[in-house]
Amino acid sequence: MVSRQSDVDPAVIETAEDIEAMRIRGAATIADAAAEALATQAKRSAATEPDAFERQLRAAAKTLYETRPTAVSLPNALRYVLRGMDGETVSDRRATTIARAEEFQRELAQAQTTLGTIGSNRLCDGDVVMTHCHSTDALACLEAALEDGKSLEAIVKETRPRKQGHITARQLREWDVPVTLIVDNAARRSLDEADHVLVGADSIAADGSVINKIGTSGLAVNARERGVPVMVAAQTIKLHPDTMTGHTVEIEMRDDAEVLSEEQRADIASDAGDADDGLVVENPAFDVTPPRYVDAIVTERGQFPPESIVTLMRDLFGDAIGEPWEP
Numbered sequence: 001m002v003s004r005q006s007d008v009d010p011a012v013i014e015t016a017e018d019i020e021a022m023r024i025r026g027a028a029t030i031a032d033a034a035a036e037a038l039a040t041q042a043k044r045s046a047a048t049e050p051d052a053f054e055r056q057l058r059a060a061a062k063t064l065y066e067t068r069p070t071a072v073s074l075p076n077a078l079r080y081v082l083r084g085m086d087g088e089t090v091s092d093r094r095a096t097t098i099a100r101a102e103e104f105q106r107e108l109a110q111a112q113t114t115l116g117t118i119g120s121n122r123l124c125d126g127d128v129v130m131t132h133c134h135s136t137d138a139l140a141c142l143e144a145a146l147e148d149g150k151s152l153e154a155i156v157k158e159t160r161p162r163k164q165g166h167i168t169a170r171q172l173r174e175w176d177v178p179v180t181l182i183v184d185n186a187a188r189r190s191l192d193e194a195d196h197v198l199v200g201a202d203s204i205a206a207d208g209s210v211i212n213k214i215g216t217s218g219l220a221v222n223a224r225e226r227g228v229p230v231m232v233a234a235q236t237i238k239l240h241p242d243t244m245t246g247h248t249v250e251i252e253m254r255d256d257a258e259v260l261s262e263e264q265r266a267d268i269a270s271d272a273g274d275a276d277d278g279l280v281v282e283n284p285a286f287d288v289t290p291p292r293y294v295d296a297i298v299t300e301r302g303q304f305p306p307e308s309i310v311t312l313m314r315d316l317f318g319d320a321i322g323e324p325w326e327p
C-alpha cells in the first residue's frame with residue numbers, strides 16, 4: 001500500500017499507485033515515470049523555504065521507491081534527479097530539479113535508442129528471436145534491426161501469470177513481424193527454431209547475474225543446453241550499485257490472486273473449505289539468471305560479457321551509494 005504523506009503531491013501518490021499496481025510497469029518505463037513524478041512534485045510544491053522544498057522532494061522519492069523492490073532503475077532514477085537539486089532558494093531548487101528530471105528522461109530515451117543500434121548488430125537477416133515478458137530495451141534492438149532492413153521472426157513467450165508477452169506480440173505485429181505465441185512450458189521445444197533468446201533486465205548485479213521476469217533463468221539454462229545464445233538488453237540504469245558491496249537484489253513477491261482466483265482456490269480446497277492453510281501460492285515476480293548462462297549484456301555503452309560488467313559499474317557509480325532519498 002502506498003503511504004500517503006501530507007506533503008507529497010497527489011500526482012506523485014497516483015504514479016506510485018500505478019507502479020505498485022503495474023499500470024506503469026517495466027524497468028525503463030517505471031524510471032521515466034518516477035522522474036516525471038519528481039518534476040511534478042517540484043513544479044507544484046507550495047514550500048516557501050528551501051529546506052522544506054527539499055524535504056518534500058525526498059518524501060516524494062521515498063513514496064515512489066517503496067512501490068516495487070526489484071527494478072533498480074527506480075532508485076537509480078530517483079538518485080539521479082535528486083542529485084541535481086541545487087541552489088539557495090526555492091525557485092533555484094525547483095528549476096534545477098525540473099531540469100535534471102528532463103535531462104534524465106532525455107538520456108533514458110537516447111540510451112535505449114543507442115542500445116538498440118548496438119544490439120541490432122547481433123541480429124542477422126532472417127533470424128528468429130525468442131522473447132520473454134515485455135522489455136522496451138529488448139524491443140529497441142528488434143526495432144533497429146528492422147529499420148536496417150533485416151527481416152525477423154519472433155517466438156513470444158506468454159509469460160505467466162500476467163502475460164506481458166501479449167504486449168510484446170502486439171508491438172511486434174504493429175511492426176509487421178511474424179509472431180508465434182507460445183505458453184511458457186513450450187519454450188524448450190521451440191528453442192530448436194530460435195537463433196537468439198532476447199530479454200531485458202530489471203537489475204544486473206556486479207557479478208553479471210541478470211534479474212528479470214520470473215522464468216528468464218529457466219529459459220537461459222534451456223537455451224544454453226540447446227546452443228541458442230542469450231542476449232540481455234539493458235541500459236546502464238539497470239546496473240545495481242548496491243551489489244558491488246555484496247548486497248543481493250530483493251525479489252518481489254506478488255499477490256496470490258495473480259496466480260489463483262478465489263474461485264479456483266475454493267475449487268482446489270473444496271473439501272477443506274476456506275480454512276485450508278495447506279494450500280500456499282507462491283508468486284515471485286522475478287528470478288536470477290547466473291552469468292554463465294548469458295552470452296552478452298547489451299547496453300548503450302557497448303556490449304559486455306556478464307563477467308566484465310563490474311568494471312562498467314565501478315566507472316559509473318564509484319563507491320558512493322546511499323538510499324535514493326538521502327542527501
Ligand SMILES: O=C(COP(=O)(O)O)[C@H](O)[C@H](O)COP(=O)(O)O
Binds near residue numbers: 132200
Ligand atoms: O521483467 C520485466 C518487466 O517486469 P514487470 O512487468 O513485472 O514490470 C522486463 O523484462 C524488464 O523490466 C525490462 O523492461 P524494460 O526493458 O522495458 O526496462
